[in-house]
Amino acid sequence: MVKEKLLRRGAEAEIFKTKWHGTEAIKKVRISKKYRNAKLDLKLRSTRTRSEASLLHKAKLLGIRAPTLFHIDLEKSTIIMEYIKGKKAKDCIEKNNALCRKIAKSIAVLHNAGLIHGDLTMDNIIVHNNEPAFVDFGLGFYSHKIEDKATDMLNLKKSLLALKPGLEKEWRTIINSYRRSANNGKQIVKRMHAIEARARYV
Amino acid sequence: MLSLGIESTAHTFGIGIANDKGKILANVKATFRSPRGGIKPQEAADFHLKNAIDVIEKALAEAGVDVKDIDIFSFARGPGLGPCLKIGATVARTLSLIHNKPLAAVNHCVAHIEIGRLLTKAKDPIIVYVSGGNTQIIALEEKRYRVFGETLDIGLGNMLDSFGRALGLAFPAGPILDKMYFQGKNYIDLPYTVKGTDLAFAGLQTAAEKLIGKVPTADLVYSLLHNAFAMLTEVTERALAYTERDEVLLVGGVACSKALQGMLLEMCKQRDAKLFVPKNEFCTDNGAMIAWLGMLEFIHGKTINVAKSSVKQNFRLEETEILW
Numbered sequence: 001m002v003k004e005k006l007l008r009r010g011a012e013a014e015i016f017k018t019k020w021h022g023t024e025a026i027k028k029v030r031i032s033k034k035y036r037n038a039k040l041d042l043k044l045r046s047t048r049t050r051s052e053a054s055l056l057h058k059a060k061l062l063g064i065r066a067p068t069l070f071h072i073d074l075e076k077s078t079i080i081m082e083y084i085k086g087k088k089a090k091d092c093i094e095k096n097n098a099l100c101r102k103i104a105k106s107i108a109v110l111h112n113a114g115l116i117h118g119d120l121t122m123d124n125i126i127v128h129n130n131e132p133a134f135v136d137f138g139l140g141f142y143s144h145k146i147e148d149k150a151t152d153m154l155n156l157k158k159s160l161l162a163l164k165p166g167l168e169k170e171w172r173t174i175i176n177s178y179r180r181s182a183n184n185g186k187q188i189v190k191r192m193h194a195i196e197a198r199a200r201y202v
Numbered sequence: 203m204l205s206l207g208i209e210s211t212a213h214t215f216g217i218g219i220a221n222d223k224g225k226i227l228a229n230v231k232a233t234f235r236s237p238r239g240g241i242k243p244q245e246a247a248d249f250h251l252k253n254a255i256d257v258i259e260k261a262l263a264e265a266g267v268d269v270k271d272i273d274i275f276s277f278a279r280g281p282g283l284g285p286c287l288k289i290g291a292t293v294a295r296t297l298s299l300i301h302n303k304p305l306a307a308v309n310h311c312v313a314h315i316e317i318g319r320l321l322t323k324a325k326d327p328i329i330v331y332v333s334g335g336n337t338q339i340i341a342l343e344e345k346r347y348r349v350f351g352e353t354l355d356i357g358l359g360n361m362l363d364s365f366g367r368a369l370g371l372a373f374p375a376g377p378i379l380d381k382m383y384f385q386g387k388n389y390i391d392l393p394y395t396v397k398g399t400d401l402a403f404a405g406l407q408t409a410a411e412k413l414i415g416k417v418p419t420a421d422l423v424y425s426l427l428h429n430a431f432a433m434l435t436e437v438t439e440r441a442l443a444y445t446e447r448d449e450v451l452l453v454g455g456v457a458c459s460k461a462l463q464g465m466l467l468e469m470c471k472q473r474d475a476k477l478f479v480p481k482n483e484f485c486t487d488n489g490a491m492i493a494w495l496g497m498l499e500f501i502h503g504k505t506i507n508v509a510k511s512s513v514k515q516n517f518r519l520e521e522t523e524i525l526w
Contacts, residue, residue: 035466037432039389155400162343
């Protein structure tokens, strides 16, 4: 039996550090939630597990750093994947323009291929040697809609600006670089502002 | 010291009186009910105007104080419906000028949160604010309330009312739907839309409305509410995990829902967190919360000049600095 260590109890999954045929690996188990109906619970857990595995693979094909998939078990809602060393982007983004631009360009590559992360936060970007890697595609999906890409960016914006005040400059670097690199970048950014305005109480 | 607060952002015209120790001395309200359901802003505003004096007098009597004893007059500046907001603002300005006492113009959403914190003693919670027009998951960061996630289309309460209308229920449909929830037995597959930390309810509503009459109503109501509340619970749990907190404060009109309370409680139990919910009269729109927030702002030296006290329909809660 491989020794497993619980790294994090996230909102929807437990993340363990484990070994996969001698290699350091991450085991992600989606936890059953007692608060929701068993039918809904099973549906959400298995579809998210399957789609996460598929998106991880696709991201790698695009040349974006993401964990390599080792094993998937739908019945247990479990994925075993590569362990990526590094720090969370939220701990090293400040005043790091080069990182901001790399993050933006990587997201543009994903979006240009129709890959929407779905939970783009400063927690889900791991940085090693100042290179970003994207983890947790659990809420990801395929779409070429401007709306979905804009929602992804809005999510990233909120997670960055909610960290602490004064990160507006970092956000501007990210969004400007993204606008230049993404197909329809200008429209996506425009839509992002529209979504922000739409959510306001009128 | 006494603060008199006026709430008039939507259906409710409410007057509350609070002292500087956080004691609520009065909380009186009159609620506009449209015979057709929904709300026409001008009709609600007319209702507020007609009831203003009566509600104020009842509140003063309930608190056992004279209007001359009031030290500050507060009103909800927004967010809300323009015509309704203007009635509360005009009443507050008038009282402030006649009695030569300071005026406070406060944010309605912040008021919901502050009365919740006051009454439940939650220390540093993730706030779930769900009402007709608002659906937000909020946390206090660096002296501002920050929105962690929110609806991308309609408010959860509006969705329930609107679905209730399609079923032929009277306004407000929420309490009736909440009872029906517990009679539903079979779960029907409906859209479940969580986008990161944001939510969307319009697709869920449309899908459910298409099934009216085709499946047992109690099952449909159960499934609709179940999905909507599960979405909200999921994002709340994500906010707890992300910000490493262990308290949840539920506020706003939809907070009265036993189904929602039960679901959040179950989630909190599973991760050793604590759920706080104020009493119903302080969850729905009320004057006491405006009085209390006005008092907090007054204590911290924040009042407003009548000439600058225009209402703000799109008043965001991030605009208020939390000095306490």
